[in-house]
Every structure is written in C-alpha cells, then in structure tokens.
Amino acid sequence: MTATLELLSTHACFGGEQRYYRHASDATGLPMRVSVYLPPKALAGAPVPALVYLAGLTCTEDTFPTKAGAQRLAAELGLALIAPDTSPRGAGIAGEAEAWDFGVGAGFYLDATQAPWSAHWRMESWLLAELLPALADELPIDGTRLGLTGHSMGGHGALTLALRHPGRFRSLSAFAPICAPTRCPWGEKAFTGYLGADRAAWAAHDATELMSGHQAAPYPAGILIDQGLDDKFLAEQLHPHLLEAACQAAGQTLTLRRHAGYDHGYYFVQTFMDDHLRHHARQLAG
C-alpha cells in the first residue's frame, strides 16, 4: 500500500515520540493533519493499542498533545495517542472560518450532505475509512485495539462514532461531551448547515438518540464521562442528563462523574486524563 502519511515533525517525549503528520485524504480532497504519540514500546517495534482523542471546537491536532498532559502515563501504559484535526482546512468555501462553532475547526465528526460543505466536510469517512487504517498500516499501531475519547464537540464525535460503528472501538469515554446535539444551539446550527433543515436526518448523529435505539449495552465494560459543574456550556449545550437517562434505559453502564469547581477547559481535561487512559488501557489489554 502507498504511504499516505507525511511526517512533519517529531519530538522525543517520555522515552517515546510525539509526531505530527500530514495525511493525503481522498475523502475530504484536502491534506489533513494528525498528531500521534508513540510510546517507547512502539518505538521498540511492538504494535501497541491506541486511544483516539477527538478535540473540540476551535482546536487542532496540536491541542491535545500540548494541553492534555497524556503522554507520561501513555508511555508507561504502552498506549499510542492519536489526535486528528477537527475539520478540513483550506477548502476555500466562502465564510468557512467566520464562525468559531461552524466550518473550520468545527467538523462535528460527520459527513456533510449539504452543499457546499459536502464536497470536503467528510470527517467520519476520513477518520474511519482512511486515517485509522493508514495509521495501523504505516505505524506500530494495532488497529484492532482502538479506544475512542474526546472533549466537547469531540466528545460528541467519540460517542456518536462509537455508537454508529459497533465493534470498531473497544473502549469509550468522553470529557464534557455534547450529549444531545439535536437539542442544543451548537448542534442545531451545525446539523442545519451540514445535514440540512430536515431533522429526521439528525438523530443518526445524536448520542442520546443513538443510545435510545439500543436494547442492550453496546459497551458492556462501561462508558466513562467526566463533567465539570462550573462549565459555562453545561446547561445550554451539553445535557449529560439526557444521555444518562438513555444509558439507563438501554442497560448501558455509564460512570458519569460530576465535579464541583471544574470548568470546560484543559485544566479540567488534564485533571481527569489519567483516569481515562487507565479506563482505556484496561479494556484494550490483550
């Protein structure tokens, strides 16, 4: 297979390497970016399990490696960390970077069906059909042992992609995720633009709706979610209580931890990162 990953830079980090790649994507028709942390065990040649982290609105592939503080424990656990960019860039669509919650930096991890976005905003296809297979082909990553997590818009991406593609990911967690995008302003704006005004198409990208369609737990080993109670987006945008109710109805074990004093930012994310790494490492072992 032809290599599609172009190494842009690499940095020694806790005995492993923090790398940045450009990836030639047919799905988006644009060069896409991704960061990958390879732990010491992978550099020694052994294929390792990987945790995919989907970042939130306004973020890039650089946000997670520089702000989440995950590499030290990932090195110890022998876990690779994959952090894709949050949208296509450079498509040249009029106004694509004018809003911080739509367009550039706001891909919502789905394939847009509405012009002009449908030509390039194909994040689900890029991630699942191209990027993850390429990473497993070209790097010492075991593509059968992938966990998925994310923050805010990326938490929505983690929950929805894991629920839309059962069996593709072995473990699931999220930080302050958008749990019911069909019922919050961020989701309504994004879904109207990317999927069209007909709300019938939206449910397939809403974690609460997807969970409500399950009669049995899709992640029997349990889902972990952390949420700060001083998060300025909690009441209007995130709605974890709706997902909690849907999980209860489906028999899905959900550990939803609500933390007094924590806001939406990366001080919150890095505080609970070790717990998420251990949650995934346990379920990805063997």
Ligand SMILES: N[C@@H](CCC(=O)N[C@@H](CSC=O)C(=O)NCC(=O)O)C(=O)O
């Ligand atoms: N510009 C916005 C704030 C944007 C923001 O808070 N982005 C979050 C994700 S929000 C949901 O997806 C984020 O992760 N930012 C990166 C960071 O380094 O904190 C505003 O004006 O409120």
